[in-house]
Amino acid sequence: MDKKIIIIGGGASALMLASLLPKNTATVIESNPKPGAKILISGGGKCNITNTRMGTGYFQADAAFVEPSLKRFDEKALIAWLAARKLHPVILKETQYFCKDSAKELLAVLLKESQKQSILLSEKVLEVSKRENIFYVKTDKKTYTARRVVIASGGLSFPTLGASSIGYEIAQSFGHSVIKTGPALVGFTVQKEQFFFKELSGVSCEVKIRIAEKVCEGSLLFAHKGISGPAVLDASLYWEKGQMEIDFLPHFSWQSLYGSKKQISSLLPLPKRLSKAFLVQFALEDKPCNHLSKDEINKLMYLSRYSFAPAGTFGYTKAEVTKGGINTSEINKETMMSLKEQGLYFIGEVLDVTGRLGGYNFQWAFSSAYSCAQHIKEETNED
Numbered sequence: 001m002d003k004k005i006i007i008i009g010g011g012a013s014a015l016m017l018a019s020l021l022p023k024n025t026a027t028v029i030e031s032n033p034k035p036g037a038k039i040l041i042s043g044g045g046k047c048n049i050t051n052t053r054m055g056t057g058y059f060q061a062d063a064a065f066v067e068p069s070l071k072r073f074d075e076k077a078l079i080a081w082l083a084a085r086k087l088h089p090v091i092l093k094e095t096q097y098f099c100k101d102s103a104k105e106l107l108a109v110l111l112k113e114s115q116k117q118s119i120l121l122s123e124k125v126l127e128v129s130k131r132e133n134i135f136y137v138k139t140d141k142k143t144y145t146a147r148r149v150v151i152a153s154g155g156l157s158f159p160t161l162g163a164s165s166i167g168y169e170i171a172q173s174f175g176h177s178v179i180k181t182g183p184a185l186v187g188f189t190v191q192k193e194q195f196f197f198k199e200l201s202g203v204s205c206e207v208k209i210r211i212a213e214k215v216c217e218g219s220l221l222f223a224h225k226g227i228s229g230p231a232v233l234d235a236s237l238y239w240e241k242g243q244m245e246i247d248f249l250p251h252f253s254w255q256s257l258y259g260s261k262k263q264i265s266s267l268l269p270l271p272k273r274l275s276k277a278f279l280v281q282f283a284l285e286d287k288p289c290n291h292l293s294k295d296e297i298n299k300l301m302y303l304s305r306y307s308f309a310p311a312g313t314f315g316y317t318k319a320e321v322t323k324g325g326i327n328t329s330e331i332n333k334e335t336m337m338s339l340k341e342q343g344l345y346f347i348g349e350v351l352d353v354t355g356r357l358g359g360y361n362f363q364w365a366f367s368s369a370y371s372c373a374q375h376i377k378e379e380t381n382e383d
């Protein structure tokens with residue numbers, strides 16, 4: 001029986017899968033001249049691999065789908081797997097595991113482990129078909145056959161690094177549905193009412209952003225094109241057009257304003273440039289707080305619930321991930337195999353599973369690869 005497995009894509013999930021499968025059982029096909037390009041630029045070049053805080057709540061996904069893989073290969077198992085290969089990530093920002101010096105460290109481990117498989121580079125997969133239990137994987141160079149095909153082709157973000165829609169196209173050609181995709185973990189552009197944000201480029205502050213029932217806390221960074229920063233990137237996971245509400249003073253007690261002789265811009269715990277810009281917007285003079293009328297205080301309190309509709313996002317060229325993707329209700333949550341086509345698997349970002357900022361997307365790439373590998377190993381042993 002032909003045990004060959006073709007893995008489409010040579011990113012994080014594919015390299016982990018290739019590492020976990022028995023020697024000489026898989027062929028990885030990657031369109032880039034080098035595998036793992038995204039790993040190298042991730043986490044500011046240090047790759048935020050995973051997080052000490054793990055759980056389905058950190059994912060925009062069906063929790064019941066994500067849970068078995070996260071349990072089977074959680075952050076502790078991942079860190080142990082890396083440690084056994086002499087990679088010891090460090091915890092930064094309280095909970096986030098990063099490579100000590102460079103993302104190259106993680107890529108080196110994955111490349112070393114996956115060398116036991118054949119890795120084809122600069123070869124683009126064009127389509128997959130199946131006849132009499134054999135998959136035919138057509139690339140821009142030739143057609144390969146396999147008994148199993150794993151789609152690990154990622155999402156649409158960062159097209160310059162090889163992102164393509166091939167995973168969705170293959171899924172659809174086998175009768176799968178794709179949940180609407182969009183750029184996520186990305187900044188927002190603003191409408192003209194908020195053009196003053198652009199003049200604040202470089203200023204940052206701590207905020208709480210609310211979108212429907214979701215709350216994202218952390219830094220907001222005013223950018224040349226709009227707003228960015230960790231809290232904003234997380235918020236983009238939940239935003240679908242329409243309003244969002246920002247609390248620019250999440251830890252401030254408005255009580256401290258009453259009777260204070262301090263100027264407004266001195267009392268508010270915000271960068272002065274920011275307080276002053278808002279005072280202009282609210283048509284308020286910067287004056288001692290005890291000179292403020294009730295109406296003026298009410299205007300100022302809008303800073304705790306600043307509501308506006310972004311114009312859009314910075315788009316796929318800047319987005320760290322793609323939200324949406326292959327409908328997980330059509331995938332076996334224990335094995336990552338298609339419920340529509342025997343032998344066809346999907347792992348990583350191509351699925352409708354998107355993590356928050358903090359290492360969750362790599363954890364998902366690795367956990368889903370692990371579930372897939374376990375199943376293939378069990379099945380091939382039985383052949």
Ligand SMILES: Cc1cc2nc3c(=O)[nH]c(=O)nc-3n(C[C@H](O)[C@H](O)[C@H](O)COP(=O)(O)OP(=O)(O)OC[C@H]3O[C@@H](n4cnc5c(N)ncnc54)[C@H](O)[C@@H]3O)c2cc1C
Pocket residue numbers: 008009010011012013014029030031032035036037038039041042043044047048049050123124125126152153154155157158161162163164165166319320321347348349350358359360361362363365
């Ligand atoms: C700037 C940036 C920073 C990030 N930082 C972090 C971080 O610190 N922590 C974190 O958890 N996540 C981070 N991410 C997200 C993370 O990189 C992805 O979620 C993760 O790489 C997904 O793994 P994957 O294997 O599913 O897809 P990818 O890693 O995207 O791999 C898919 C591969 O498939 C290849 N491919 C596509 N089409 C074809 C085709 N037709 N034929 C052959 N090959 C094809 C692509 O070239 C690519 O190499 C970041 C992303 C970006 C863009």
